[in-house]
Amino acid sequence: MASPTDPGRIDLGRRDEALLELMDDPDCDLGLLQRTYGVFPLVNGVVAGWGRVYRERLRPLLSAECETRLLDLGSGGGDVARGLVRRAARDGLRLHVTAADPDGRAHDWASARPAPGVDYRRASSGDLVAAGETFDVVVSNHVLHHLDRAARDAVLADSELLARRLVVHSDIRRARAAYAAYWLGTLPLARRSFVRTDGLRSIRRSFSADELRAVAPAGWQVVPREPFRLWLVRESGDRR
Known part of the structure; x- marks a missing residue:
């Protein structure tokens, strides 16, 4: 596996769109990939900030009487x-999540970990649009920086068709301090998974706020939300 690059040796002034993440290789080591999925709860719990997304954006839309349907695009492991459903349950609110990922490796790993209130689908956003499906809310975590322009535009267009009320695509804000930390x-x-190498590559592929505004x-x-x-x-x- 390639060694992660030292923070002092890279240029973070621009996106490195040509840099590929190891887990995106269909021929990558399956054992390392599965261990990466296993570490995601820890890493996302520390860096991804879904508690704040839930409190500020999702919880105000939820109800104890009527079930809210949420789609998690590119749901990985x-x-x-699962975390969003647990948060809603603790608050006595009804939330059902469809976790959709077109990668069969991610779908197989996630499906082996069933959870109340979560359905796993091997599907892309385009597949769901073609099937005529809609949801109250669409979210994604660390998906946008993986996509080239055509794929990103397609996912955003699909998200508008799939979501009746709200879309939140959450991603990393590229910064030298984020990379160093x-x-x-x-x-x-x-060496235990792809988490370190791919996380650093993700930061290098990610947007600044101005860059994301320019393509939105x-x-x-x-x-923007702190940190990073x-x-x-x-x-x-539509508030149905």
Whole structure:
């Protein structure tokens, strides 16, 4: 496995869109990939900020009487989906999550970890649009930076069709301090999974707030959140 690059040796002034993440290789080591899915709950729990997304954006839409249907696009190992359902249950609110990922490896790993209130689907956003499906809310975690322009535009267009009320695509905000902190914090995970190498590559592929605003379609809002987060948000007037 390639060694992660030292923070002092890279240029973080621009996105490195040509840099590929190891887990995106269909021929990558399956054991390392599965261990990566296993570490995601820890890493996302520390860096991804879904507690704040839930409190600020999702919980106000939820109800104790009527079930809210949420779609998690590119759901990977399913930890974000399971975490959101647990948070809602603790608050006495009804939430059902469809965790969708087109990668069969992720789908198989997540499906082996069933959870009340979560359904796993091997599907892309385009598959769900073609099937005529809709949801109250659409979210994703660390998906946008993986996509080239055409794929990103397609996912955002699909998200508008799939979500009746709200879309929140949450991702990393590229910054040298974020890279340095992750470089140090993930030293114990080196060689055990792809988490360290791919996390650092993710930061290098990620957007600044201005870069994301420049490519966001009309009707979308870029919301920076500390530390080192960007939410790409679209709200609808449909409150059903």
